Amino acid sequence: MQENARFSGKAASRRTDIRRENERLILTAAEKVFAEAGYGGATMQLIADMAGLPKANLHYYFATKEDLYRRVVQEIFEIWLNAAASFDAASTPAEGIGAYIEAKMDISRRHPHGSKVWAAEVMQGAPVIQDYLENTLRDWTEDRARVIQGWIDAGQMAPVNPRHLLYMLWAMTQHYADFGHQIETLNGGAPLTDRQWQEATESVKTIILRGVGLD
Amino acid sequence: MQENARFSGKAASRRTDIRRENERLILTAAEKVFAEAGYGGATMQLIADMAGLPKANLHYYFATKEDLYRRVVQEIFEIWLNAAASFDAASTPAEGIGAYIEAKMDISRRHPHGSKVWAAEVMQGAPVIQDYLENTLRDWTEDRARVIQGWIDAGQMAPVNPRHLLYMLWAMTQHYADFGHQIETLNGGAPLTDRQWQEATESVKTIILRGVGLD
DNA sequence: TCGCATCCTGACCGTATGGTCAAGACCAAA
DNA sequence: TTTGGTCTTGACCATACGGTCAGGATGCGA
Numbered sequence A, B: 001m002q003e004n005a006r007f008s009g010k011a012a013s014r015r016t017d018i019r020r021e022n023e024r025l026i027l028t029a030a031e032k033v034f035a036e037a038g039y040g041g042a043t044m045q046l047i048a049d050m051a052g053l054p055k056a057n058l059h060y061y062f063a064t065k066e067d068l069y070r071r072v073v074q075e076i077f078e079i080w081l082n083a084a085a086s087f088d089a090a091s092t093p094a095e096g097i098g099a100y101i102e103a104k105m106d107i108s109r110r111h112p113h114g115s116k117v118w119a120a121e122v123m124q125g126a127p128v129i130q131d132y133l134e135n136t137l138r139d140w141t142e143d144r145a146r147v148i149q150g151w152i153d154a155g156q157m158a159p160v161n162p163r164h165l166l167y168m169l170w171a172m173t174q175h176y177a178d179f180g181h182q183i184e185t186l187n188g189g190a191p192l193t194d195r196q197w198q199e200a201t202e203s204v205k206t207i208i209l210r211g212v213g214l215d
Numbered sequence C: 001t002c003g004c005a006t007c008c009t010g011a012c013c014g015t016a017t018g019g020t021c022a023a024g025a026c027c028a029a030a
Numbered sequence D: 001t002t003t004g005g006t007c008t009t010g011a012c013c014a015t016a017c018g019g020t021c022a023g024g025a026t027g028c029g030a
Helices: A014-041 A044-051 A054-062 A065-089 A093-110 A112-123 A130-153 A162-178 A180-186 A194-211 B014-043 B044-051 B057-059 B065-089 B092-112 B112-123 B130-151 B162-178 B180-186 B194-211
Strands: none
Touching: A014 A044, A014 A054, A014 A065, A014 A112, A014 B014, A014 B194, A044 A054, A044 B014, A054 B065, A065 A093, A065 A112, A065 A130, A065 A162, A093 A112, A093 A130, A093 A162, A093 A194, A093 B162, A093 B180, A112 A162, A130 B180, A162 A180, A162 B014, A162 B162, A162 B194, A180 B112, A194 B162, A194 B194, B014 B044, B014 B057, B014 B065, B014 B112, B014 B162, B044 B057, B044 B194, B065 B092, B065 B112, B065 B130, B092 B112, B092 B130, B092 B162, B092 B194, B162 B180, B162 B194
């Protein structure tokens, strides 16, 4: 934020590096611990141990447990919002919906912890991110619902309720992250392989696209 | 368990009544509190207050917090297993899958708390019900996957991966319970009406049935 | 090298939690 | 009415948790 940054050339100052590095270390550990233990079950000590830092150091970078938690939730939310690009960039419904499914499945695979933290937050009534739901997400949803309705009106896909279609897309893609442990257990105890993830993605795409008349 | 029960006629003894009544009171309160706060965030005091009993009384009926929690999780699991009847009783794929969706959507509406507790438990790696996943649920899943594969082999529905189809059914139906708060927010802050629940169920059925070639 | 801001951390504190217990109330059979 | 089991509950305890703080280490521009 200071002008120093502008003069420090390509490499950030050591100080800035330390800050960024430690914040990243803490956020990564926190994401995992919050996902595996829930907000109430997570302890600052556990996060500190996983990050390899003393507990007091966490409180130097994040004033309170809730601050830290809020940052974790915000991160996954932003990742999801970015996935909307796949949706918007498309010119046909099949392309848009297909690409969105692929993007969300990919996120489920690469950010299973964040997805779980978000799910738990929403399940508990969104105590800390209610404003995101009421503003950003509501707008986002209405925009996309309108796009889908446009496709329907143009006869490009079967008439389905756009909102429920979106809910289904969220449900199915996030299920592979949130219920990953259950799926893994039903898969004989082994995580899905590359091939199995591809098969899952294809299954979702096939059924949904055909389901909305886009085969 | 004693022979007394057999001689006490139609009405259970006062003692038995008290026990049953209080256990039910506690389990209902616990289901709600565990759902809204998570296992770690839930406190015995909160559950006691909601049940209208002194905390010490909870420990008389349930030795530990974990015992109480386990009972709550078991209950929703059994409710879901019973929904399988709708699946099995059917003679055609459309009937079976349709009835299963309806049954699961109905459960999502009537037991949102239990669904959330189950979701949180699985998200955290199923620390207390791993054996259910590995035995009961695994068998259940394999059985149904076989039934679906049979339908496919008989040319009664499109060839899709039965497992992923089941995951999708779970994901979509449970989403309406687990993410009910998000859906409510996107619905203008109001819970879904009877009509809207029906519309949701129809949407899911329509897309899925058409998705597996059953329209 | 100096001086200052940032970073680090062991020790500490107040509080809230799960769980215990002993003493009593209630109930039903004898 | 007596007796023995079931149920109830306020008071209590040990522990674990989020958060604080003072004092020291480190990095960096001047």
